[in-house]
Amino acid sequence: MSGVGQAVSGELIGEQQSSTGSAVQIMRRFLRHRLAMPSLVVLVLLLVVCFGAAVIAPYPRGLQDLLLGPTGPSPEHWLGTDEIGRDYLSEILYAGQVSLAIGLAVAVLSTLVGTALGAIAGYVGGWIGELLMRITDLFLIVPAIALIAIIVQGLGPSPVTIVLALAALGWTYIARVVRGQVLSLRERDFIDAARGIGASSVRIIASHLLPNLVGIVVVAMSLSVASAIIVESTLSFLGFGVQPPDTSWGAMLSQAAGYVGTDRVYLLYFPGLFILVTVLCVNFIGDGLRDALDPQGKQL
Amino acid sequence: MAEGSADVSSSLTVDHLVKEYRVGGGLLRRRASVVQAVSDVSLSIEAGKTFGLVGESGCGKSSLGRTVARLQTGESGSIRLGGDEISRVSGRSLRAIRRRVQFVFQDPYASLNPRKSVRATLAEPLAIHRLHRGQESRRVSELLEQVGLNPAHADRYPHEFSGGQRQRIGIARALAVEPEVIVLDEPVSALDVSIQAGVLNLLDELQGRLGLTYLFIAHDLSVVRHLSDRVGVMYLGRMVEQGPVDRLYEHPMHPYTQALLSAIPVPDPKVERARQRIVLRGDVPSPVSPPSGCRFRTRCWKATEKCAIETPELVDLGEGQSVACHYPAERTVF
Numbered sequence: 054m055s056g057v058g059q060a061v062s063g064e065l066i067g068e069q070q071s072s073t074g075s076a077v078q079i080m081r082r083f084l085r086h087r088l089a090m091p092s093l094v095v096l097v098l099l100l101v102v103c104f105g106a107a108v109i110a111p112y113p114r115g116l117q118d119l120l121l122g123p124t125g126p127s128p129e130h131w132l133g134t135d136e137i138g139r140d141y142l143s144e145i146l147y148a149g150q151v152s153l154a155i156g157l158a159v160a161v162l163s164t165l166v167g168t169a170l171g172a173i174a175g176y177v178g179g180w181i182g183e184l185l186m187r188i189t190d191l192f193l194i195v196p197a198i199a200l201i202a203i204i205v206q207g208l209g210p211s212p213v214t215i216v217l218a219l220a221a222l223g224w225t226y227i228a229r230v231v232r233g234q235v236l237s238l239r240e241r242d243f244i245d246a247a248r249g250i251g252a253s254s255v256r257i258i259a260s261h262l263l264p265n266l267v268g269i270v271v272v273a274m275s276l277s278v279a280s281a282i283i284v285e286s287t288l289s290f291l292g293f294g295v296q297p298p299d300t301s302w303g304a305m306l307s308q309a310a311g312y313v314g315t316d317r318v319y320l321l322y323f324p325g326l327f328i329l330v331t332v333l334c335v336n337f338i339g340d341g342l343r344d345a346l347d348p349q350g351k352q353l
Numbered sequence: 354m355a356e357g358s359a360d361v362s363s364s365l366t367v368d369h370l371v372k373e374y375r376v377g378g379g380l381l382r383r384r385a386s387v388v389q390a391v392s393d394v395s396l397s398i399e400a401g402k403t404f405g406l407v408g409e410s411g412c413g414k415s416s417l418g419r420t421v422a423r424l425q426t427g428e429s430g431s432i433r434l435g436g437d438e439i440s441r442v443s444g445r446s447l448r449a450i451r452r453r454v455q456f457v458f459q460d461p462y463a464s465l466n467p468r469k470s471v472r473a474t475l476a477e478p479l480a481i482h483r484l485h486r487g488q489e490s491r492r493v494s495e496l497l498e499q500v501g502l503n504p505a506h507a508d509r510y511p512h513e514f515s516g517g518q519r520q521r522i523g524i525a526r527a528l529a530v531e532p533e534v535i536v537l538d539e540p541v542s543a544l545d546v547s548i549q550a551g552v553l554n555l556l557d558e559l560q561g562r563l564g565l566t567y568l569f570i571a572h573d574l575s576v577v578r579h580l581s582d583r584v585g586v587m588y589l590g591r592m593v594e595q596g597p598v599d600r601l602y603e604h605p606m607h608p609y610t611q612a613l614l615s616a617i618p619v620p621d622p623k624v625e626r627a628r629q630r631i632v633l634r635g636d637v638p639s640p641v642s643p644p645s646g647c648r649f650r651t652r653c654w655k656a657t658e659k660c661a662i663e664t665p666e667l668v669d670l671g672e673g674q675s676v677a678c679h680y681p682a683e684r685t686v687f
Binding site: 260348 | 463
């Protein structure tokens with residue numbers, strides 16, 4: 054049989070992996086991922102230092118030292134101080150609570166809603182699918198920032214309303230991507246095969262479609278963490294975001310926007326750096342998850 | 354629900370089945386044309402026997418198979434399984450029918466979910482129909498053994514298997530619910546020739562052991578001859594000739610059947626050189642606007658005016674053979 058070659062190579066990669074449960078296998082593949090594991094460590098570290106800021110931060114929240122004023126990085130203030138003498142590292146850690154919470158909450162919410170509605174729109178089709186897609190079209194033609202600003206203004210600018218407003222827009226992007234993928238998966242024989250053995254629509258979506266969507270959903274989710282943090286910073290810049298004394302990385306970024314070209318430009322770099330690191334970590338973790346969940350286990 | 358007319362020993366009877374597809378059209382463009390992929394096809398298969406269905410690609414044989422297996426619903430006509438009419442059932446009763454009719458797909462690469470291990474793939478029908486509860490693992494091993502695979506490989510994923518092995522997994526999935534009828538949609542045409550024989554022998558052996566009834570769809574006439582008891586030839590959605598396998602292969606009466614049979618190469622070079630091949634000119638006409646009267650007339654060397662006006666009905670010629678042609682004539686093609 055010409056299958057012998059393939060069977061043998063299957064033997065080689067198969068033996069250690071296939072004998073163990075698939076959850077263990079996925080874990081192992083994820084742990085071996087060169088970028089995902091360090092990223093996960095960094096992200097967890099970020100979460101710990103930000104949400105543990107009350108204990109970890111070197112200075113209390115919002116402690117001003119007007120006599121000191123803005124200083125660059127120094128042994129006392131690792132990331133320097135801002136114009137009213139607050140320790141910038143402490144400020145960034147407290148701001149990170151808001152940014153990370155908004156980024157992750159928006160990503161989770163919009164992914165859940167977007168995946169569910171996108172899968173239904175793609176699989177069921179008909180007038181339901183048509184209706185769902187026209188709604189996402191509606192969100193596309195309305196200027197997002199203006200809409201979010203209005204929602205936040207109407208409901209009061211708290212982190213919770215910002216999350217809801219961002220998720221209300223964010224799900225449409227994921228729904229679109231998921232629907233496209235479902236439309237192509239739906240035509241594959243294995244979906245027909247599932248129907249042929251009597252699987253219900255719910256089972257087909259949950260057990261056959263979603264596992265095959267993990268890759269793009271994870272990537273879309275990591276992108277939406279990034280875009281949520283960035284859109285939140287835009288909102289803060291426009292004055293619709295988190296309101297003082299609350300602050301976020303985006304708000305700090307926009308406060309420091311005027312310092313480009315001055316010696317206080319570090320006030321711009323540090324929040325930007327934290328946003329960058331967070332977004333990169335989430336993206337790499339997304340990559341790692343996608344690879345780990347793929348049984349064909351593409352090795353890096 | 355028995356309708357009297359059905360042969361008692363007949364396991365599967367298809368009567369005047371029509372399957373249409375809408376082409377084009379949409380929300381704004383209301384005008385959609387209709388393609389009749391299967392038009393007015395009838396056939397019946399005795400329990401435990403194999404009906405071979407042949408024809409060029411696009412002739413509607415797969416549409417017929419999918420409709421029979423209720424992967425889709427026909428526009429009109431009836432499909433009877435034993436005494437039960439199954440062409441219109443839905444919901445709970447459709448699920449019950451799924452236990453009795455199964456389908457094996459042509460492409461073993463597309464028909465298995467790449468994210469599911471073999472065990473998960475085979476256990477799913479058991480879970481859906483609540484079969485072998487508590488014994489699923491044993492049943493999965495049993496199924497794998499039945500199709501000649503190593504039960505120790507149950508936790509592997511489809512990509513770790515070759516095409517022939519995957520097709521065996523597809524067959525095992527069909528067997529999982531212990532069906533009466535299996536529709537085999539070109540089950541070996543995607544496989545290497547060397548592997549085809551193994552899968553065909555497996556199908557043959559399973560039929561003998563489990564008393565299965567097959568609707569075997571293929572475009573390879575020699576494969577069909579090996580496995581079938583009766584054979585039907587389709588052209589552009591219509592059945593043009595059917596009959597017992599030897600009768601049809603040795604005394605083909607329809608010009609299209611003769612042309613198809615003449616395309617089978619003969620392994621003897623002397624005979625091969627001497628024999629006369631019938632070469633059809635032109636392409637299969639578009640099914641959107643099939644020719645009037647006999648659909649084969651545009652490529653038939655015998656076509657007359659009558660063929661353009663009158664649609665030939667399937668006429669019984671005796672000995673179980675029937676043909677839809679105005680000028681049926683025997684012609685030796687070997």
